[in-house]
Amino acid sequence: MSLQDLLTLTFKGNDFELQKIPKIFTSIDLSNNPFHGEIPRELGNLNALIVLNLSHNSLSGNIRSSLGNLSQLESLDLSCNALSGNIPRELVKLNFLEYLNLSFNKLGGPIPTSTQLQSFDASSYKGNPGLYGPPLTPRHAPGSIHPSMASTSPDESQWGSNSQVEW
Numbered sequence: 001m002s003l004q005d006l007l008t009l010t011f012k013g014n015d016f017e018l019q020k021i022p023k024i025f026t027s028i029d030l031s032n033n034p035f036h037g038e039i040p041r042e043l044g045n046l047n048a049l050i051v052l053n054l055s056h057n058s059l060s061g062n063i064r065s066s067l068g069n070l071s072q073l074e075s076l077d078l079s080c081n082a083l084s085g086n087i088p089r090e091l092v093k094l095n096f097l098e099y100l101n102l103s104f105n106k107l108g109g110p111i112p113t114s115t116q117l118q119s120f121d122a123s124s125y126k127g128n129p130g131l132y133g134p135p136l137t138p139r140h141a142p143g144s145i146h147p148s149m150a151s152t153s154p155d156e157s158q159w160g161s162n163s164q165v166e167w
Contacts (some may be wrong), residue, residue: 027051031077035059039078044069053077055101063107065090075099082106087131092116103127111136 026048036058043052044066050073059081067076068090074097083105092114100120108130111117118134125131 025049026072029053030057031055033057037061039064039067039083041066043067047071049073051075054081055079057081059083062086063088063091063102067091068093070094071096073097077101078105079103080105084108086110087112087117100124107131 025046027050028043028046029051031053032055034057035054038061039054039059041064043049044064047070049070052067052070052073052075055077056079059078060083062085063078063083065088067073068088070076071093073094076094076097076099079101080103083102084107086109087102087107089112092112094116097116100117101124103123103125104127107125107128109132111125111131111133113133120135122135125136
């Protein structure tokens with residue numbers, strides 16, 4: 001494994017010097033922050049990534065199709081943001097995905113058909129009333145709300161923040 005000798009990380013206004021860290025990140029957890037804006041396209045270039053957690057922020061825009069390039073990804077949590085649009089078809093390529101949570105966003109349209117995305121429980125998609133298709137329903141009309149997915153109460157998910165950080 002290749003190591004970088006020194007990295008300076010600025011976090012909450014404090015500088016931290018990290019020594020002898022891997023150049024390849026396998027886990028990124030930026031959950032419970034006031035980040036807003038779109039998911040950076042460059043995240044799709046982190047080929048060794050196994051865990052990506054961006055939950056409980058205020059991220060908006062579409063889920064990046066480039067996340068489908070994360071061929072080693074085992075866990076993806078984008079829950080409790082303000083992501084919109086369709087789930088990108090490219091996510092069906094995530095063959096090692098064992099955990100998926102896209103709940104409590106503003107996603108809509110059909111869940112892309114694949115063995116992978118249909119293997120997750122309906123709770124992975126909860127709080128996105130515009131989503132339809134398995135595992136939510138065998139076939140659900142666009143624009144209608146599946147009763148078990150209708151709640152998008154922030155109280156249920158404990159997300160949101162008055163402060164924001166631009167990516």
